[in-house]
Amino acid sequence: MKEHDSGTRTYIVVWGALVMLTVVTVAVSYVHLGMMNVFVALLIASAKASLVALFFMHLRYENRLVWGFALAPLFFLVLIVVGTLSDTLFR
Amino acid sequence: MSGQSTHHGPGAAGHEAHMDPATAREAATLGIWTFLATEVLLFGGLFTSYIIYRIKYPQIFYEGHLKLDHVLGAINTVVLIGSSLTVALGIAAIRKGKVGLLRLYLFLTLLLAGTFLGIKYVEYTEKFSHGLYPDTDIFFSLYFMLTGLHGLHVLAGMVLLGAVLFLAGRGRYSESYHTPVEISGLYWHFVDLVWIYLFPLLYLLG
Numbered sequence: 001m002k003e004h005d006s007g008t009r010t011y012i013v014v015w016g017a018l019v020m021l022t023v024v025t026v027a028v029s030y031v032h033l034g035m036m037n038v039f040v041a042l043l044i045a046s047a048k049a050s051l052v053a054l055f056f057m058h059l060r061y062e063n064r065l066v067w068g069f070a071l072a073p074l075f076f077l078v079l080i081v082v083g084t085l086s087d088t089l090f091r
Numbered sequence: 092m093s094g095q096s097t098h099h100g101p102g103a104a105g106h107e108a109h110m111d112p113a114t115a116r117e118a119a120t121l122g123i124w125t126f127l128a129t130e131v132l133l134f135g136g137l138f139t140s141y142i143i144y145r146i147k148y149p150q151i152f153y154e155g156h157l158k159l160d161h162v163l164g165a166i167n168t169v170v171l172i173g174s175s176l177t178v179a180l181g182i183a184a185i186r187k188g189k190v191g192l193l194r195l196y197l198f199l200t201l202l203l204a205g206t207f208l209g210i211k212y213v214e215y216t217e218k219f220s221h222g223l224y225p226d227t228d229i230f231f232s233l234y235f236m237l238t239g240l241h242g243l244h245v246l247a248g249m250v251l252l253g254a255v256l257f258l259a260g261r262g263r264y265s266e267s268y269h270t271p272v273e274i275s276g277l278y279w280h281f282v283d284l285v286w287i288y289l290f291p292l293l294y295l296l297g
Contacts, residue, residue, distance in 0.1 A: 007183040015176040022168050022290075026161065029295035041291040048287045056179045056280045058273075062120070069121050073128035077135045081142060088143050 014055045021048050116270050123274045127281050130244075134285055137237055141292060144229045153297045155230030158223060160214060164294035167210050168286065174203035175283040178252070178276045188266030190259055197256040200279070204249045211242055234293055241289060244282045251275045 025044040029037065054060045059070055110118070145152050181196030218224075218231070225235040255275050258264065264272055 011179045018172045045288050069124040073131035081139050084139050
């Protein structure tokens with residue numbers, strides 16, 4: 001792995017961002033935005049998930065093959081959700 | 092993960108007889124990501140039922156989420172994020188060959204993981220005392236199933252990281268060889284990832 005010295009500092013900055021995003025998502029939940037609440041909550045959760053995957057899980061420093069292995073399940077997840085909803089929503 | 096350590100004794104000069112270390116490390120990385128893919132789909136099935144029933148019974152989900160303790164949920168989110176940080180710092184430490192620091196961070200991680208489960212225990216006890224059980228309604232079925240399955244993953248992660256902590260104490264890991272630490276760390280971060288979605292979906296969205 002390439003980075004060595006900046007590691008600790010980067011991790012603490014990422015941790016700070018994750019805690020801040022947690023505070024934001026709790027704060028936003030008290031504001032009534034209707035369906036937008038779901039959208040904002042999922043957007044913030046995905047931003048947090050990306051930070052964890054990129055920095056804590058080192059995806060940022062991995063090659064394309066590892067990226068492929070890491071992202072492949074998201075395709076199947078979308079397939080399951082969309083496939084199931086296309087059935088249950090239109091019964 | 093654990094099978095790897097049986098092939099070579101502690102202190103063996105060449106760790107991998109059949110592969111060069113970089114190849115062995117990449118194989119292990121691809122292995123854990125493949126396992127995590129099956130985990131995404133395991134939780135994915137439950138998330139799918141969450142979406143379907145939320146659309147079908149919005150009122151039950153609205154009333155259910157009001158009965159959860161948002162503060163405890165938020166505290167647990169911060170606890171788990173903190174445990175991800177300590178794992179990451181532990182890996183950064185062993186990359187520099189600092190075994191003592193790795194053990195300290197792993198110990199802190201186990202402490203935070205224990206705190207998470209302790210808070211979860213308080214929450215479950217709270218719910219049971221108010222007559223809220225997995226068979227109460229569809230919201231609490233999903234709540235107990237999702238958080239229960241996640242809790243089991245936290246427990247499994249504690250066993251895994253506990254084993255890494257034990258082996259680190261026996262001098263198994265060094266600056267040049269620490270793949271099991273990284274692989275176990277990836278599993279732990281995944282457990283954190285799942286909670287990052289569970290928290291808003293169960294506690295915050297009305």
